[in-house]
Amino acid sequence: MAFFLIKKKVLTMFKWLEKNLPKIVMAPAVGLIGWFVYGFVLWTLYISFTNSKILPKYELWGFGQYEKLWASRKWLISVDNLLIFTALFLVFCIVIGIILAIFLDQKIRSEGLLRTIYLYPMALSFIVTGTAWKWILNPTLGIQKLFIDWGFENFTFDWLVNREMAIYTIVIAGVWQSAGFVMALFLAGLRSVEDEIVKAAKIDGAGIFTVYWKILLPMMRPVFFTSFVILVHISIKSYDLIVALTQGGPGISTTMPALYMTQTAFHKSQVGLSAASAMMMFMAVAAVIIPYLYSELRRENAR
Amino acid sequence: MQDSLQSSYRQLEQKSKYTNIFLRWFLYLVLILFASYFIFPLYVMIVTSLKTMEEIRQGTLLTWPSSLNFDSWAVAWGGRGYGAGDTFLKPYFWNSIKMVVPAVFFSTFIGAMAGYVLTKWRFKGDKWVFLFLLFGCFIPYQAILLPMARTLGVLGISNSVIGLVLVHTVYGIPFTTLFFRNFYVSVPTELVKAARIDGAGFFKIFFKILLPISAPIIVVTVIWQFTQIWNDFLFGSTFSFGEAAPIQVALNNMVLSSTSVKEYNVDMASAIIAGIPTLIVYVLAGKYFIRGLTSGAVKG
Numbered sequence: 001m002a003f004f005l006i007k008k009k010v011l012t013m014f015k016w017l018e019k020n021l022p023k024i025v026m027a028p029a030v031g032l033i034g035w036f037v038y039g040f041v042l043w044t045l046y047i048s049f050t051n052s053k054i055l056p057k058y059e060l061w062g063f064g065q066y067e068k069l070w071a072s073r074k075w076l077i078s079v080d081n082l083l084i085f086t087a088l089f090l091v092f093c094i095v096i097g098i099i100l101a102i103f104l105d106q107k108i109r110s111e112g113l114l115r116t117i118y119l120y121p122m123a124l125s126f127i128v129t130g131t132a133w134k135w136i137l138n139p140t141l142g143i144q145k146l147f148i149d150w151g152f153e154n155f156t157f158d159w160l161v162n163r164e165m166a167i168y169t170i171v172i173a174g175v176w177q178s179a180g181f182v183m184a185l186f187l188a189g190l191r192s193v194e195d196e197i198v199k200a201a202k203i204d205g206a207g208i209f210t211v212y213w214k215i216l217l218p219m220m221r222p223v224f225f226t227s228f229v230i231l232v233h234i235s236i237k238s239y240d241l242i243v244a245l246t247q248g249g250p251g252i253s254t255t256m257p258a259l260y261m262t263q264t265a266f267h268k269s270q271v272g273l274s275a276a277s278a279m280m281m282f283m284a285v286a287a288v289i290i291p292y293l294y295s296e297l298r299r300e301n302a303r
Numbered sequence: 304m305q306d307s308l309q310s311s312y313r314q315l316e317q318k319s320k321y322t323n324i325f326l327r328w329f330l331y332l333v334l335i336l337f338a339s340y341f342i343f344p345l346y347v348m349i350v351t352s353l354k355t356m357e358e359i360r361q362g363t364l365l366t367w368p369s370s371l372n373f374d375s376w377a378v379a380w381g382g383r384g385y386g387a388g389d390t391f392l393k394p395y396f397w398n399s400i401k402m403v404v405p406a407v408f409f410s411t412f413i414g415a416m417a418g419y420v421l422t423k424w425r426f427k428g429d430k431w432v433f434l435f436l437l438f439g440c441f442i443p444y445q446a447i448l449l450p451m452a453r454t455l456g457v458l459g460i461s462n463s464v465i466g467l468v469l470v471h472t473v474y475g476i477p478f479t480t481l482f483f484r485n486f487y488v489s490v491p492t493e494l495v496k497a498a499r500i501d502g503a504g505f506f507k508i509f510f511k512i513l514l515p516i517s518a519p520i521i522v523v524t525v526i527w528q529f530t531q532i533w534n535d536f537l538f539g540s541t542f543s544f545g546e547a548a549p550i551q552v553a554l555n556n557m558v559l560s561s562t563s564v565k566e567y568n569v570d571m572a573s574a575i576i577a578g579i580p581t582l583i584v585y586v587l588a589g590k591y592f593i594r595g596l597t598s599g600a601v602k603g
Contacts, residue, residue: 021505022424029417029476030432036473037439040447047449056453100337103330116589117338120345122596123585125534127551128578131558132344135351135567136364146363176341181596188597237443240536244555261445262541271449278445289441293434 041282048275056271065276075277078255081167085174085256086235092175093231094224097182102212104183105190115187118180126177130244133173134160137245163253166246170254173241178234182227189223190216222299229292236284257281352376352572359567375568379557379576390560392576394546395553399533401464402549406471407528413472414479414524415517419509421480422487423495433484439477448541455542462547470542471532478531479524482595486520487513519591526588527595530581550577 017024051061069075100118104111121129136142139158147155159165193216201211239258242248248255248263255263257277265274351359352375353368382391421433451470452461460466490513498508539549548556554577558570585592 018504022420023426025416025505026420026432029413029436029480032413032473033436033439033476036451037442037447037477040450041442043450044446056449096337099333103334106327106330108330108334114334114338116586117341119589119593120582120585121341123530123581123592124578125536125551125581127534127536127555128574129344131554131570131574132348134558135570136344136347141359141567142364146365149363176344180341184593184597233441237445240551243536243540244558247559258443258445258537262448262537265449266541275449278443278448281443282446285441285443289438293437293441297430297434 044275044278044282047272048279050272052272052275054269054271061272065272066280068273069276069280074252074255075257075260077252078257078260081254081256082236084167085171085238086232088168088171089174089178089235090228090231092171093179093182094227096175096179097227098186098217100179100183101186101190104187115184118183120180121177122181124177126238126240127244129173129177130241133169133176134245137169137172160246161250163250166250166254170238170242170245173245174235174238177241178231182231185223185227186220189220193219225292225295229288232288233285236281236288257284348571348575352379352568352575354568356566356568375566375572376576378566378569379572390553390557392550392553392557392573395548395550396576398464398547398553399550402467402471403529403532406468406475406532407525409468409472410475410479410528411521411524413476414481415483415521416509417476417480418483418485418487419513421484422490423492423508423513424505433480436477436480439474440481444474444537448537452542462543462545464543464547466542467538467547467549470538471528471535474538475528475531478527482520482524482527483517486517490516522588522591523595526584526591529584530592533581553577 046058047056048065049060049062050057051059051064104114108114137157137160139156139161142157144155144157147157159169197215198211201215206214237258238256239262242254242256242259246254248259258281261274261277261281264270264277268274347364350366350368351364353372354362354366355372355374358366358369378391380391380393380396382389382393417436421429455461455466455469458466460469494512495508498512503511534551535549536551536555539552540555543549543552554573557573
């Protein structure tokens with residue numbers, strides 16, 4: 001009798017297991033992300049409201065860290081730099097990406113090879129490419145020497161060690177790394193347009209420029225949107241490239257928020273302040289990403 | 304009348320032919336100019352790594368090396384053999400491999416399972432669960448660095464390869480889930496339904512029906528995860544130092560370590576060594592690399 005009961009219990013347990021197996025399998029992913037992403041962000045948020053120095057303290061302290069942050073010259077410089085970098089990075093990547101995509105779309109010979117060349121920087125780390133650019137841009141033996149040897153005797157190119165210009169060297173390297181990616185997005189977008197539309201326009205007498213300017217590029221709106229979101233996202237997070245190229249220097253002239261955060265946390269041991277800067281970054285990313293996810297989801301639902 | 308019309312038409316055609324030829328030359332010129340801009344740093348890296356310091360000082364960035372000299376490669380990989388202060392990449396290269404292989408495996412597996420459940424065993428609110436996971440692709444990691452550092456400390460795996468495996472597995476899950484979910488969405492659900500009626504269970508359906516057709520998306524995911532983890536610097540530099548560091552951190556330390564003379568040839572050889580694995584994967588499987596980049600593209 002007892003055996004029978006146990007058997008029944010085990011059976012219902014198996015039934016339950018079988019019914020809920022998908023959810024059980026799903027649990028590790030949800031649990032890990034819940035803890036390591038959402039839990040951690042909340043922890044950082046909480047700490048940003050405390051007066052934590054080397055070790056976290058848990059008494060609330062109000063908005064003190066945020067006030068300190070926005071009064072800090074270094075933070076203001078890093079926000080300025082981020083704005084300059086993002087603007088230039090966006091414009092150059094998108095313009096170069098579109099030009100390359102449109103040109104490659106003209107039934108070019110050895111298109112595959114060219115595409116491979118334009119996109120290979122994406123496979124390399126920012127540390128590797130940053131190391132290369134640092135050597136190329138160095139004022140003594142780099143580009144400057146190349147031009148002097150070519151006969152431009154007064155040519156100087158010292159942006160890397162120039163406080164005013166160093167931020168633009170990061171733009172140069174950043175654009176070089178990511179423009180090919182925008183090209184790939186636009187090329188995929190252009191290729192997905194049906195031939196009929198282009199043919200119809202051509203029969204109506206539209207030249208190749210009109211076709212692109214008036215018809216195809218306006219159709220690429222979602223691609224513009226995606227590129228914009230991804231590039232802004234890359235630029236807010238940019239850290240490795242700066243470390244490899246300038247370490248935020250000369251002085252603090254090329255500091256950016258991501259670098260500010262890690263330096264404040266791990267070199268200066270100002271945990272509360274660095275948590276506040278991390279939350280500012282988080283909010284900046286969220287401001288771009290949430291509308292993006294919302295629109296993507298709506299598009300998917302509309303399908 | 305007819306004749307003149309035809310000749311003017313021909314003239315027009317001739318003219319447009321010339322503009323076309325001109326346009327095509329312009330096209331190729333621009334494309335090649337950009338190609339040289341993109342290839343330039345790679346060329347400089349390779350050439351510099353093969354020169355001696357003497358040659359570097361005398362020539363320019365573009366000068367061809369006088370002989371193929373792999374000394375700086377040997378130094379970058381194996382050091383000079385004088386013990387203290389002699390940093391070289393070999394041990395860190397292995398660190399990176401020990402970190403990449405398990406992290407790619409675990410994150411891909413968890414993502415495949417999650418993608419499978421989210422598309423073929425749908426439950427109430429599964430869309431929200433997907434969104435919940437997807438948001439993890441976008442968070443700036445600065446917002447989780449501090450608690451992560453403490454957690455690794457509590458678990459006793461800070462400054463270790465195991466710690467980095469954990470970190471990369473966790474933060475890879477949103478991406479791998481996204482890849483597999485988007486792939487399995489396009490697999491007809493009728494297949495799964497039919498198998499369920501035949502009495503096949505959860506795992507049997509996965510291994511017998513979905514896994515055999517998953518090869519392309521597995522390749523895309525593995526390449527994506529491999530590239531991301533191999534190239535990571537933020538986690539590596541925050542959660543490890545000294546002997547447990549992955550290769551990107553070691554490369555950065557090598558380049559920054561200010562010895563008396565800056566050896567650009569060794570720097571460049573080191574950079575190439577650190578970049579070669581992902582570059583090889585890119586050249587061999589570029590198609591899949593680009594697919595990952597454009598389909599799930601959310602991260603730089």
